[in-house]
Amino acid sequence: MTSGTSEVLSLKVMSLSHSPIDSQVSTLSLLPVELIGAKKRHTLYNNEDNYSDIDIGDSMDIVVKERVDEVGLYSLTCQLFFTSNEARLTLKKSYKFAVLSPFNISHRLYNLNEDSIDKKTIFVEVSLENVSHQSITLSSMKLEPINLKKLPELIFELEDVNLRNEHKEPLYIQPRCKYNKIFKFTSHSREYNNLGATSSGEVLEFKLRIGWVSVSYGDGWLDSYKIDLPILCDQNKLNKNKNAIILKAELPSVNNRQEEFKVFLYVTNNLCINRRCVSIRLDFDQLLPIIILGNDRLYLEELKAGETITLELDCQALVSGVYNLNGIYVFDELEDKKVSV
Incomplete structure (x- = not known):
């Protein structure tokens, strides 16, 4: 399955009691259906009022339809809470499925040599390989900072180098073809004195957010790919390198x-x-x-x-x-x- 596929869950609720002693009907009191992902869970369906009694042998069809656009591993869970012969009973069914990215993603960093104690420049090259069986239109691709609030002394600029020579036309990536994008990351401190308070091991975390459109599955997006960029080092590190x-x-x-x-x-x-x-x-x-x-x-x-x-x-x-x-x-x-x- 690839991102954007519509999953249809068909539920058939039946009372299958055949014992002559059990002549009572079953009452379906609650029917919650949840979609559980890596980041969040939400209820797709939940009856607000109790259903009417279900006679022996009768059935009830319930169709729950939900579109899944985000890549990840999901668990679709359906629970039946009902009473039969004054006993409260529960049935639970789960179905796990994966929404896969059509891309193989990789990246590398290139540090620009600068004899500066208050500035650092890094080029980030991101590669997307279309591993699906069809062409895909890349609608967006950008880096978004995650932990910037934890580094208040840091000022940074992020530039999309490819935008200098690209036109605003749809970008089609054929199967087994690649697209590389380069970002230029420049960071410096608000005050030079703050550099001593910043650990040389700290990194600025980014998430790569990608949006795309495919013929079979429609729109899809992904933001789980993470990139760590090292921030400024201190003067002792620069002197050591020399x-x-x-x-x-x-x-x-x-x-x-x-x-x-x-x-x-x-x-x-x-x-x-x-x-x-x-x-x-x-x-x-x-x-x-x-x-x-x-x-x-x-x-x-x-x-x-x-x-x-x-x-x-x-x-x-x-x-x-x-x-x-x-x-x-x-x-x-x-x-x-x-x-x-």
């Missing part, structure tokens, strides 16, 4: 599943001394869904002061999309400790 071994990576914007591609690693020695016995270690678990084709450790004989070494890694992706490379580190082999930032 006197350390820096590791950066460059990988393609779009990776197709099972197709090989290359990742370029740039290792820069910002120290004033040469470094020997250095290795690049790869944590294959952290790198998923990207697979490195080769060994999990690359050795460098020497990394001279001020030198930048470029390494190539052959890779594959288990899932199409764009991803950050997590799990690549520079280690000092003699002391067996991480030396890169």
